[in-house]
Amino acid sequence: MAEKKSRRDFLGMAFGGFAAVGGIMSLGAMKASWDPLPSVQAAGFITVDLSPMKDGELQTIGWRGKPIFILKKTAEMKKNDNRDVVVGNEEYAVMIGLCTHLGCIPSWKPAKKIFHCACHGGDFDPSGTVLFGPPPRPLDIPPFSIDGTKLVLGEEGPEYKRLAAKAQG
Ligand code: FES
Numbered sequence: 707m708a709e710k711k712s713r714r715d716f717l718g719m720a721f722g723g724f725a726a727v728g729g730i731m732s733l734g735a736m737k738a739s740w741d742p743l744p745s746v747q748a749a750g751f752i753t754v755d756l757s758p759m760k761d762g763e764l765q766t767i768g769w770r771g772k773p774i775f776i777l778k779k780t781a782e783m784k785k786n787d788n789r790d791v792v793v794g795n796e797e798y799a800v801m802i803g804l805c806t807h808l809g810c811i812p813s814w815k816p817a818k819k820i821f822h823c824a825c826h827g828g829d830f831d832p833s834g835t836v837l838f839g840p841p842p843r844p845l846d847i848p849p850f851s852i853d854g855t856k857l858v859l860g861e862e863g864p865e866y867k868r869l870a871a872k873a874q875g
Pocket residue numbers: 805806807808809810823824825826827828839840841
């Protein structure tokens with residue numbers, strides 16, 4: 707009887723051990739699937755490869771608790787030398803996706819090619835400039851640098867400094 711009990715205890719402990727290891731492994735797998743591929747996040751920096759993006763495509767990336775809009779501009783979209791990020795021959799708009807009025811998240815309307823803020827009707831063009839409504843200024847540009855075809859969010863590179871200086875000038 708005592709032997710049966712101890713065997714049951716042993717099997718219980720062994721099963722518990724397997725379950726614990728399995729649980730830890732599946733947590734690891736879940737964590738891997740949560741990572742924002744193809745982005746790599748480390749120490750507040752996020753690296754996003756821009757090369758797979760198609761013309762007119764919008765990506766929204768979470769960075770330091772904020773949505774970041776990355777829009778690959780099309781040839782039809784008006785150029786804005788004070789705001790657009792040039793990588794190779796391509797132009798992108800990179801903006802914090804929070805309305806500069808009261809902080810709602812505007813949504814991209816591909817048919818109209820505007821960012822529309824539903825809270826009070828603010829509209830922004832594809833570069834984030836105010837077209838209509840109460841927002842007092844364009845969408846803010848987050849600090850970034852360019853590394854080949856990759857955008858590194860959180861690092862103040864020369865491209866960001868150039869845009870920031872134009873925004874003040
Ligand atoms: S918060 Fe966007 S228009 Fe008011």
